[in-house]
Amino acid sequence: MDKIGISDNEVxxxxxxxxIDKSSHLHLSGQKFSQMKTLLNKLKEEQVGxxxxxxxxxxxxxxxxxxxxxxxIGLDNKLIAGNRTNLIEYAKDVKDRYHRKLYKHQFxxxxxxxxxxxxxxxxxxxxxxxxxxICENKxxxxxxxxxxxxxxxxxxxxxxxNTLGFSAQDINGMLYFLTGNCHIKWTx
Numbered sequence: 001m002d003k004i005g006i007s008d009n010e011v012x013x014x015x016x017x018x019x020i021d022k023s024s025h026l027h028l029s030g031q032k033f034s035q036m037k038t039l040l041n042k043l044k045e046e047q048v049g050x051x052x053x054x055x056x057x058x059x060x061x062x063x064x065x066x067x068x069x070x071x072x073i074g075l076d077n078k079l080i081a082g083n084r085t086n087l088i089e090y091a092k093d094v095k096d097r098y099h100r101k102l103y104k105h106q107f108x109x110x111x112x113x114x115x116x117x118x119x120x121x122x123x124x125x126x127x128x129x130x131x132x133x134i135c136e137n138k139x140x141x142x143x144x145x146x147x148x149x150x151x152x153x154x155x156x157x158x159x160x161x162n163t164l165g166f167s168a169q170d171i172n173g174m175l176y177f178l179t180g181n182c183h184i185k186w187t188x
Contacts, residue, residue: 034160035117036114036117036158036159036160037160037161039110039113039114039117040110040114040159040160040161040163042109042110043105043108043110043111043114043163043164044163045110059116060112060113060115060116060119063116063119063120063123063177063178063181063183064102064181065181066181066182067181067182067183072182074180075088075091075092075095075176075179075180076088076092078179078180078185078186078187079091079179079186081186081187082134082185082186082187083140083186084140084186086140090172091172091176091179092176094169094170094172094173094176095173095176095177095179095180096173097169097170097173098170098173098174098176098177099173099177101164101165101166101170101173102115102177105164111164114164117158118155118158118159118166118171118174119174119177119178121151121154121155121158122151122155122171122174122175122178122184123178123183123184125150125151125154126147126151126175126178126184127184129146129150129151130143130146130147130150130151131184131185133146134186134187134188135188147172147175148168151171151175152168152171152172155171155174156168156171
């Protein structure tokens with residue numbers, strides 16, 4: 001077997017006896033990170049390095065502002081129209097709590113991307129799985145169970161080590177945040 005030796009040299013890059021994997025996946029003990037894990041790690045790095053942004057990324061700003069061409073009637077009136085008056089106080093509370101968490105991390109690009117990802121999932125799951133049942137006039141108990149099963153629990157699982165400290169109430173807060181900004185509706 002041939003032997004190769006290196007001595008009295010300075011290496012400014014990679015050195016290997018065989019292949020070097022430069023793929024975009026991060027590896028730790030042979031495991032690939034998911035996109036969420038990668039963003040959560042980036043958030044931890046940003047928190048240490050105090051990297052700051054001056055504005056929301058454009059895609060997150062889309063969710064943060066009321067949808068154009070929609071009549072803004074407020075969260076209360078949207079829930080009243082959807083026969084969900086029993087949830088108004090809860091919805092306002094969790095929406096405001098989530099909104100505060102969103103702004104707490106407004107200068108972190110990774111946190112913004114995590115929020116964007118979660119808001120997009122909430123909207124997608126809602127529109128594909130919950131909203132059709134609202135259009136079929138299903139009972140609120142069925143709708144509430146589906147929200148928990150198909151939105152809240154999957155998103156909590158998606159968060160993995162949950163660096164931002166989101167709870168089930170925060171996920172519900174995202175739902176009502178999107179409702180307040182006309183991205184989700186509770187009527188046909």
